[in-house]
């Protein structure tokens with residue numbers, strides 16, 4: 001059932017991909033009209049453990065919206081309108097480091113924006129806004145998720161650099177190697193500008209990146225295992241076989257991690273203190289001209 005938007009308060013939101021939902025009670029669907037057009041889908045709202053939670057499938061209900069066509073502004077604007085103070089954003093990423101294996105969770109703390117054609121601000125005309133992005137992700141949420149991930153014995157890391165590419169294509173090997181040299185931990189297509197738009201709306205934001213593949217920098221040496229792809233292995237001089245990311249691999253790894261993600265979300269959401277005042281809720285102070 002599609003309901004018209006009405007006054008309500010939602011505590012937190014999940015913007016997710018396939019299988020990143022938590023089980024919500026008293027589910028209803030709400031359509032929010034925004035000055036920026038349609039959200040990725042009608043917003044599902046329901047109860048979970050005493051909290052009101054909204055869910056938006058980032059790529060639409062039938063996964064038909066590619067990364068570069070997501071209406072990020074509509075999604076974030078609508079969540080703010082619903083009263084959301086915390087956004088949790090699970091997303092699939094490729095690894096840029098050997099130590100980040102498939103199925104690892106990384107709580108992102110920095111990004112490098114390599115997108116090219118996305119509108120990344122609500123402040124286009126009139127008032128100017130220079131939002132601070134030195135530490136773009138909510139430290140409170142990251143710490144809670146990390147603590148819970150450890151309790152669940154997951155392979156999880158607090159902190160990591162997310163390189164956001166425009167997509168929808170994957171990177172070349174040359175690009176992937178450059179991203180490694182820049183200090184990137186993971187590469188994905190959706191985190192930017194979701195993160196900065198959330199800051200402009202003073203919403204706590206965290207990204208749970210789930211490693212699904214080794215991107216294209218990697219090769220496989222029969223002696224040394226995973227090494228950076230080159231004509232000859234940098235360690236033993238032997239031959240290196242090419243590895244490259246593909247869609248079935250990403251989907252397979254995501255499938256394996258669905259239950260872990262669900263547990264991580266459900267346990268952490270119970271711990272989030274929705275009354276807590278966070279510095280993220282004041283990010284516009286000193287940002288407006």
Ligand SMILES: [Zn+2]
Pocket residue numbers: 138139140141203204205278279280281
């Ligand atoms: Zn925060």
Ligand SMILES: [Zn+2]
Pocket residue numbers: 221222223224225227233234235236237238
């Ligand atoms: Zn080797």
